[in-house]
Amino acid sequence: xxxxxxxxxxxxxxxxxxxxxxxxxxxxxxxxxxxxxxxxxxxxxxxxxxxxxxxxxxxxxxxxxxxxxxxxxxxxx
Amino acid sequence: xxxxxxxxxxxxxxxxxxxxxxxxxxxxxxxxxxxxxxxxxxxxxxxxxxxxxxxxxxxxxxxxxxxxxxxxxxxxxxxxxxxxxxxxxxxxxxxxxxxxxxxxxxxxxxxxxxxxxxxxxxxxxxxxxxxxxxxxxxxxxxxxxxxxxxxxxxxxxxxxxxxxxxxxxxxxxxxxxxxxxxxxxxxxxxx
Numbered sequence: 001x002x003x004x005x006x007x008x009x010x011x012x013x014x015x016x017x018x019x020x021x022x023x024x025x026x027x028x029x030x031x032x033x034x035x036x037x038x039x040x041x042x043x044x045x046x047x048x049x050x051x052x053x054x055x056x057x058x059x060x061x062x063x064x065x066x067x068x069x070x071x072x073x074x075x076x077x
Numbered sequence: 078x079x080x081x082x083x084x085x086x087x088x089x090x091x092x093x094x095x096x097x098x099x100x101x102x103x104x105x106x107x108x109x110x111x112x113x114x115x116x117x118x119x120x121x122x123x124x125x126x127x128x129x130x131x132x133x134x135x136x137x138x139x140x141x142x143x144x145x146x147x148x149x150x151x152x153x154x155x156x157x158x159x160x161x162x163x164x165x166x167x168x169x170x171x172x173x174x175x176x177x178x179x180x181x182x183x184x185x186x187x188x189x190x191x192x193x194x195x196x197x198x199x200x201x202x203x204x205x206x207x208x209x210x211x212x213x214x215x216x217x218x219x220x221x222x223x224x225x226x227x228x229x230x231x232x233x234x235x236x237x238x239x240x241x242x243x244x245x246x247x248x249x250x251x252x253x254x255x256x257x258x259x260x261x262x263x264x265x266x267x268x
Contacts, residue, residue, distance in 0.1 A: 014208040016136040020217055023139035054113075055141035077141060 002060075004072070005033040011040045011068060018044050019051050022073065026057070029075045034060070037071040044069050109260055114143035116262040118255065119152035122177065124184040124196050124211065127155040130268045131181075131214035137264075138221035145247075145262075146218070147255045149228035153235065155181045155211070156225065156243045165236030173235055181211035219245050226250055226258075 008025045010018035018039040025035055037048065045062075048071045052059040061072040115137040119130045130146060137144040148156050157164065157179025164174040189195040203210060209217065219225065227242055229249035239249070259265040 012207050014203075014206045016132050016139065016214075017207060017209060019139045020135055020209075020221070023141075023221065051136075051140050055139075057141075 002034050004036045005029060007036045007038065009038050010044075011038050013039065014041050015043050015047065017041070019047060022048075022051070023055075026073075026075050031075055031077075033075045035073050035075065037073060039069045039071070040067055041069075044071070048073075111263045112143060112261050113141070114145070114262040115264040115266070116144075116255075116258045117146045118259075118265075118267045119146050119148045119155070120150050121187075121268060122151035122154040122184055123187040124181075124199065125187050126268050127152070127181055127184050127211045128214075131211045131218060133266070133268075134223045135214050135218045135221060138218060138223045142264075143262075144218070144222075145224040145226060145258050147226045147228060147250070147258060149231050149255075151177065153227060153231050153237060153242075154179050155184055156215070156227065156246065157237070157241055158243055159183075159212070161241050164238070164241045167236070170236035179241070181215055184211065215243070226255075228252075228255070 006025055006029060008018075008021050010021045013021065018037060018041055022035065022037050029035060037044075039048075041047075048062065048069075049059055051057075052073065056077045058074040058076050059071060060074055061070075063070050115133070117130055117134055119127065121127065121130075130152075134144050134146050154174075154177045159180040159182055161179050162174075163171050164179065165171045184196070185193075186195040186199065200210060215225070224247050225243070225245070226247040227237075227249045229251050232238070232249055
């Protein structure tokens with residue numbers, strides 16, 4: 001069972017806030033750790049997958065509920 | 078069908094093969110290895126230029142890319158320390174600094190400036206949407222390891238000294254070094 005090691009709450013932040021918050025949290029994480037990102041920025045729907053592709057980290061899951069986007073990312077690099 | 082070993086047994090094929098390898102090697106020598114890197118030439122010091130410049134630089138660094146920003150001409154005024162007022166040694170340089178108030182905080186809009194009302198509205202909207210301001214993004218960029226590099230020639234031209242500029246910048250460089258930065262970057266922009 002994969003356990004989320006940290007939650008990054010970037011609700012309310014606009015571009016590039018959520019990604020900067022996520023990148024900062026990833027610096028303190030270990031390879032293989034799962035991080036959860038919460039955002040309300042609709043731009044994150046395309047930005048988080050792009051970020052995963054550029055950075056080489058893995059986007060495991062994305063979902064939306066009540067206007068909040070939730071992403072689960074695995075630190076690979 | 079003959080195997081590779083059987084085919085290169087024929088000496089004419091071997092010569093052909095060696096020639097092809099040489100041609101490939103020669104072509105490879107002229108190629109430039111591009112890194113997972115973004116280089117931005119920050120030419121504009123306007124708010125509507127320095128803002129996207131700092132957004133792109135921080136996002137590249139947050140995505141694990143190497144990133145560098147080369148500040149030249151009006152872009153240089155955006156990295157003047159907030160407290161520094163008049164810079165330069167002669168009246169022309171001093172007049173330039175009065176017309177281009179230093180620091181990202183004081184950056185003007187290229188259009189709809191309206192004596193500062195435009196930027197104030199822009200920043201109010203940005204605040205409401207939690208969009209980080211350029212000066213905050215510059216600090217974030219430095220924290221994420223973006224290399225901020227001033228242009229030596231523009232510094233000399235405008236009479237800007239190292240101590241007039243923000244702390245933590247790279248050593249000032251010239252055009253050739255800026256080109257070297259762009260040459261090996263997968264993404265290069267002029268903003």
